[in-house]
Amino acid sequence: MKVHFLGTAAFEGIPSLFCQCLTCKQARERGGxxxxxxxxxxxxxxxKVDFPPDTLMHSFQYGLDMNSVKDLLITHSHSDHLYAEDMAIRAKGYAQSGEEAMHVYGHDLPFRLIFQALNGLEHNYKFHRVIPFQPVQTQTATIVPLLADHDSLETCLLYAIEKNGKTVLYGNDSGWFPDETWAWLKDKQFDLVILECTTGRVGHRNNHMNVDAVLETKTWMDEVGALKPGAKVFVTHFSHNAGLLHEDLVDIFGPHGIEVAYDGLIVEL
Ligand SMILES: [Zn+2]
Ligand SMILES: [Zn+2]
Ligand SMILES: [Zn+2]
Known part of the structure; x- marks a missing residue:
């Protein structure tokens, strides 16, 4: 299975629009x-997981035909994960997207935003409201939505994905996992684990994972055998406010067998 990291920043992007912090200044100079x-x-x-505002740019940058996406999984409604207005670009009058439906999976709030954006337009989406911990057979994979601890006003989801014989834990935006999610993960095994490390060295791990939470999660997974032989663990979804450049993140996570994702990275499982 081919895994393509299209984007790897939190809401603000890096370097962030307007920001003059040292990390953004250095990121502007270094690029890459x-x-x-x-x-x-x-x-x-x-x-595909999530539909950020950079989706049009991703299609340019990587030469992607977004109409090839059969299943779109939405984690939650925050605008860095769902830019609902652009979902209307696939509706009749804006696109000739053909007969094939794009199936969209998510919880209440993302769907509400998408329906508002579609605003009565004729469209070819099929919406599937998922329930945490209930497996769903999609067109391309078996998915299990898991609970995150990310926004107390919304049911935010992580996804376990089984596709072409490979298993992936898609873990962002997660915060420190709720107990039910740890319990579900206990007897599972993964070929690829994707975790968020949004906040770097800050002292708390609610809403977002910090460095320590990521390291503890990796240690737990090693201990309970949640990683298949040769499994890969990646961190992604970084904020400039963490003050860490890619090189800093590699220094932090490399010794622990955790790889740092970057825009455009392709991993073959
Ligand atoms: Zn986010
Ligand atoms: Zn900045
Ligand atoms: Zn979020």
Whole structure:
């Protein structure tokens, strides 16, 4: 399975619009892996997680035909994960998207925003409201939505994804996982784990994981055998406010067997 990290930043992007912090200044100078757009991952061209405002740019940058996406999983309603207005671009009158429906999976609030954006337009989406911990067979994968601790006003979801014989934990925006999610993960095994490390060295781990939370999660996974032999663990969804450049993140996570994602990275499982 091909895993394509299309974007790897939190809401603000790096370097962030307007920002004059040292990290943004250095990221502007260095470019390359320090240039991060809002987070999304594509699996094999037909399964995508989240629909950020940089989706049009991703299609230019990577030469992607977004109409090849059969299943779109939405984690939550924050605008770096769902720019609902652009979902209308696939509706009749804006696109000739053909007969094939794009199936969209998510919880209440993302769907409400998408329906508002579609505003009665004729469209070819099929919406599937998922329930945490209830597996769903999509067109391209078996998915299990898991609970995150990210926004107390919304049911935010992580996804376990089984596709072409490979298993992935898509873990952002997660915060420190709720107990139910730890319990579900206990007897599972993954080929790829994607975790968020939005906040760097800050002292708390609610809403977003910090460095320590990521390291503890990796240690737990090693201990309970949640990682298959040769499994890969990646961190993504970085904020400039963490004050860490790509090189700093590699220094922090490399010794722990955790790899740092960057925009455009392709991983073959
Ligand atoms: Zn986010
Ligand atoms: Zn900044
Ligand atoms: Zn969020």
């Amino acid at each position: 892996k320090n240039r991060r757009s809002r987070t999304s991952v594509m699996f094999d061209h037909d399964l």
